[in-house]
Amino acid sequence: MQNSKKWTEELEILAIIISKHPLEKTIKWGAEVFTYNGRNVVSYGGFKHHFTLWFYNGVFLKDKYQVLINAQEGKTKSLRQWRFTSKGEINETKISAYIKEAIEIEKKGLKIQPEKFKPLPIPGLLLNELKKNKVLKAGFEMLTPGKQKEYIMYINDAKLEQTKLKRLEKIKPMIEEGKGLNDKYK
Structure with a gap:
C-alpha cells in the first residue's frame, strides 16, 4: 500500500506543481485526486520503492519524454504512471506539460469505452x-x-x-x- 511518509518532501513538491494548474482537489479512495469539471485528471502517492504521479486518462497523453507506464498491464486501460525514485528526477516544466495536456484531454472528453464482456457461466x-x-x-x-x-x-x-x-x-x-x-x- 502507500508509503507516503518515506517521500514526504517529494510528494509536497508534486502537490505544489499540481496546485499551479486549474484543478480542483478532492479526496477519493483515501488519496488526493485533482479533477477538471468533475473528471479525474491526476493524483500522486508514495510507495515502498518509488513515488508516482498518475494520470487517469494517461493512455491519451503523447508521452513526449517516454516516462509513462501501465502499472497493471492487462487490467488498467486508461491510467498511466510516472514513477520517480529521487527528488532530483522531479522536473516541473515536464510535469506541467503533462498536466496541461491531461487537462486538454478532459476538455475534449476523451475516454476509453468499456469493453463489452461476455457473461461468464454461473458456477x-x-x-x-x-x-x-x-x-x-x-x-x-x-x-x-x-x-x-x-x-x-x-x-x-x-x-x-x-x-x-x-x-x-x-x-x-x-x-x-x-x-x-x-x-x-x-
Whole structure:
C-alpha cells in the first residue's frame, strides 16, 4: 500500500506543481485526486520503492519524454504512471506539460469505452443455490452484469471446494440485499 511518509518532501513538491494548474482537489479512495469539471485528471502517492504521479486518462497523453507506464498491464486501460525514485528526477516544466495536456484531454472528453464482456457461466454451486432460493435468484438477477461477474469470479477463483462453499455462504446475504461484492470499496 502507500508509503507516503518515506517521500514526504517529494510528494509536497508534486502537490505544489499540481496546485499551479486549474484543478480542483478532492479526496477519493483515501488519496488526493485533482479533477477538471468533475473528471479525474491526476493524483500522486508514495510507495515502498518509488513515488508516482498518475494520470487517469494517461493512455491519451503523447508521452513526449517516454516516462509513462501501465502499472497493471492487462487490467488498467486508461491510467498511466510516472514513477520517480529521487527528488532530483522531479522536473516541473515536464510535469506541467503533462498536466496541461491531461487537462486538454478532459476538455475534449476523451475516454476509453468499456469493453463489452461476455457473461461468464454461473458456477454449479451458485446455480444450485439460485434454483433453491427464489430471493437469492431475484437478487442476483437484479444485479448489473458487472456485479454478477464479480460474484462468479469470486467463487471460481477459490481452488478448494470447501473455500467455494464458504464464499457462497458469505455472499448470499449480500446478493439478497442487491449489493455488489466490492460495493463497500466504491
